[in-house]
Amino acid sequence: MNEVYDVVIIGAGPAGLAAGIYAGRGRLNTLILEKGIPGGQILLTDFVENYPGFPDGVVPFELMEKFRIQAEKFGAKITQDEVEKIEKKDDLWNVVAGQGEYLTRTVLVATGSAHRKLGLENEGKYLGRGISYCATCDGAFFKEKDLAVVGGGDWALTEALFLTKFCRSLKLIHRRDKFRGEQILQERVFENEKIEVIWDSIVTRISGSATLESLTLQNVKTQENSEIKVQGFFISVGLDPNSKFTEGLLDLNEWREIIVKKNMATSQPGIFAAGDVCDVCPEQMATAVGTAVAAAIGIEDLLRKY
Ligand SMILES: Cc1cc2nc3c(=O)[nH]c(=O)nc-3n(C[C@H](O)[C@H](O)[C@H](O)COP(=O)(O)OP(=O)(O)OC[C@H]3O[C@@H](n4cnc5c(N)ncnc54)[C@H](O)[C@@H]3O)c2cc1C
Structure with a gap:
């Protein structure tokens, strides 16, 4: 029989890795699925001045490496895979990704957001050419x-x-x-x-x-x-949440952000969302981390009653 995780975290940006630290330290059998490299979109910038605790600023790559090491130290496993769908399987969730399927009691969607396009003719043609x-x-x-x-x-x-x-x-x-x-x-x-x-x-x-x-x-x-x-x-006109694979399963608002309630729970029992992908997070690392920690604690609470 396939391994059953306590929580599958989708996305290894600041939110996913922060949740991984808490879930791992809470002794949950934790899997983080990341389609690219761990760190998230903060790796697109070279310096962060407003993350608390770093009065002289911090290089995002170094900070996110520390997040990753801390999550793995507490037992979270990070696997490279792109999630395509989440489906109900008996009383579990089946997370369907490009390389495999992962059974889990709970899911945390922490897939962040992606660059918004202007939608103009030639935008694609000149990408990488100006x-x-x-x-x-x-x-x-x-x-x-x-x-x-x-x-x-x-x-x-x-x-x-x-x-x-x-x-x-x-x-x-x-x-x-x-x-x-x-x-x-x-x-x-x-x-x-x-x-x-x-x-x-x-x-x-x-x-x-x-x-x-x-x-x-x-x-x-x-x-x-x-x-x-x-x-x-x-x-640089903004970001669109990476929530497409949850359409039809989770309640989304008009901007396609995942609507969350107390403890970052979504409209489906056992599925949580945190960070830029959800409707309460103002696209900052500190808020991504804060919402993810709240979600991880909510997940621990739920699993205690499971
Ligand atoms: C250029 C730039 C500069 C910024 N500067 C600052 C700053 O100075 N201070 C600050 O606080 N914030 C800054 N931000 C914002 C900050 O980066 C985000 O708020 C933060 O990264 C959000 O974290 P997150 O974990 O929610 O999402 P993300 O960082 O977007 O991480 C989501 C992760 O999920 C993965 N993923 C997406 N879909 C899937 C899927 N289907 N399957 C598997 N994995 C998936 C992605 O590859 C990504 O690694 C900046 C952002 C940018 C782009």
């Missing part, structure tokens, strides 16, 4: 180039600031007349001589030949169109 969703990954390819970033939240401001290490000039395009991002990031953006902010504007067209050459912008107040010449375009 278009990117990750400044840390691709910024160094754009030394002394003219760049654009679209977005107005923390992430867009951070990406823009990071890119000024490399680029000649950067236009930060935002559809409103003020940013949503943190005040401290806004101050840094306004002080940076390489950055020009283009307010009230959206990108309507991406053009080029073999590589990206220009963007067409529309001012949403005047409807005027303009063209800017850029060799690089970084899209």
Whole structure:
């Protein structure tokens, strides 16, 4: 007979690994399934300044390595596999993934989120040929180039600031007349001589030949169109939760985030959700970790009554 886990955690980002530490230390037979490498999307940035306990900041790769080591130290097993479906099997859950199926008493969905696309023609064509969703990954390819970033939240401001290490000039395009991002990031953006902010504007067209050459912008107040010449375009307009494989099983809100209740329980008994994929988590590492710890404790409580 197949091994039956106490909990299968889907995703090894900050939420999944934090839950793994608590579940493992709670002596639960714990499996973490991760489709990529452990660490999650925080590995897309090179430095984190706001995670509590690190007054001088911390390199995300080093921090997430510590999370992973701590989870494994307490007995959580991490396996590389991509989950496609969760289905009921008698009084257990069967987690169906690309490489195998895993039977478990409880499940924690901690699959985070992924870059939102603008949905423009040519967005896919110029991906890797001028278009990117990750400044840390691709910024160094754009030394002394003219760049654009679209977005107005923390992430867009951070990406823009990071890119000024490399680029000649950067236009930060935002559809409103003020940013949503943190005040401290806004101050840094306004002080940076390489950055020009283009307010009230959206990108309507991406053009080029073999590589990206220009963007067409529309001012949403005047409807005027303009063209800017850029060799690089970084899209930072937000994230979509990785919840597709739970559709039809769990209750999702209008943004496809998993709706959670007390202890991060979902609409299905025995399935919990934590981190960016759920509806109460404001896309920060600390909140991902906090919600995951609450979920792990909720899971332990439930299994005690099992
Ligand atoms: C560029 C950037 C900079 C950021 N900077 C900061 C910052 O300075 N401070 C801060 O607090 N936060 C920051 N964040 C946000 C932070 O990274 C997230 O809030 C946090 O990583 C969320 O953790 P999570 O575990 O919920 O999800 P994720 O980190 O997204 O992890 C989810 C994991 O699940 C895996 N997964 C997804 N689907 C499946 C599946 N079907 N099967 C198996 N595995 C799956 C993914 O591969 C991923 O490893 C930043 C994010 C980005 C992108």
